Amino acid sequence: MTTSLPSIPRPQAAEAALPILLRQLRLAWIRCHWQSIASQAEGEGWSHSQFLYALCEQEVEQRQQARQHRLLRAAHLPWSKALADYDHGGRIETHRWQELEALSRQSEWLQRGENVLLFGPSGVGKTHLAVGIALAQIGLDQACRFYPATSLVQELQKARAEYNLPAALERLDRYPLLLIDDIGYVRRDEQESSVLFELICHRYERRSLLITANQPFTAWDEIFPSSSMTVAAVDRLVHHCHIIEISGDSHRRAQASRRSGSQQPQQP
Structure with a gap:
């Protein structure tokens, strides 16, 4: 079966109709910039294929940048701090830091x-590390969502009260990585803990969780209302897991001490 060649309008008519066709094809960057690229192509003697390649390359690049911006907005990160900006010396064992770097490089x-x-204790940079991993994954085109633990629990509690908890859990499935910051602030309350437990069960072996915590597992009985629920939650979390322990003093307290010291009047 042969394909007939298209009927090409005169140059002026084609130039007038081209933006309409490009809008229908949703080629936004090409629609706005094809004329300047055409002038460059003519001036530099590009072939037709070189001209088409330049247009398509820029369209793909602009779409990728737009997707990155959408992923960043949807992640609701509290700030933008890269993993490389974290001073891990003396806080994280070398092989564990290398493990974090490896996690940031692939998805x-x-x-x-x-x-x-x-x-790790408060102030050692757990949230910084979580955000750094999320930024790295967004750079790899992976959708992430950051939640303070209490905010996430409140959202899921509201969904349960409206008989929409299954749908709310499924909506969170759109994020391959869900970050739960400061899980220890969840109160030991059956309603709060049960929705958190259901989230852990729902994502088990399907979607990833990144959780920051001040307390070790031995203190998680203060989060869940029964030891059996604690054991079941921890068992699911650690089955396929990377556990990183962070030590040291609080960055915030150290910075406050340095500021306080610099403000002390000098003795004559």
Whole structure:
């Protein structure tokens, strides 16, 4: 079966109709810039294929940048701090830091539904590390969503009260990586803990969780209302998991001490 050649209008008519066709094809960047690229192509003697390649390359690049911006907005990150900006010296064992760097460079662990747990006292940079991993995954075209633990629990509680909890859990499935910050602030309350437990069960071996916590597992009985629920939740989280422990003093307290010291009047 042969394909007949299209009927090409005169140059002026084609130039007038081209923006309409490009809008129908949703080629926004090409619609806005094809004339300047055409002038460059004519001036530099490009072939037709070189001209078409330049247009398509820029369209793809602009679409990728737009998607990155959408992913960043949808992630609701509290700030933008890269993993490389974290001073891990003396806080994280070398092989664990290398493990975090490896996780930031690839996304296969998300496809396997593996989890990351960051343990450490307040102020040592757990949220910084969580945000750094999320930014790296967004750079790899992976959707992420950041929640303070209490906000997430409140959202899920509201969904349960409206008999929409299953739908709310499924909506969160659009994010291969869900970040839950400061899980220890969830109160030991059956309603709060049960929706959190259902989320953990729902995502088990399907979607990844990144959780930051001040307390070790031995203190999680203060989060869940029964030891059996605690054991079941921890068992699911650690089955496919990367556990990173962070030590040291609070960055915030250290910075406050330095500021306080610099403001002390000098003795004559």
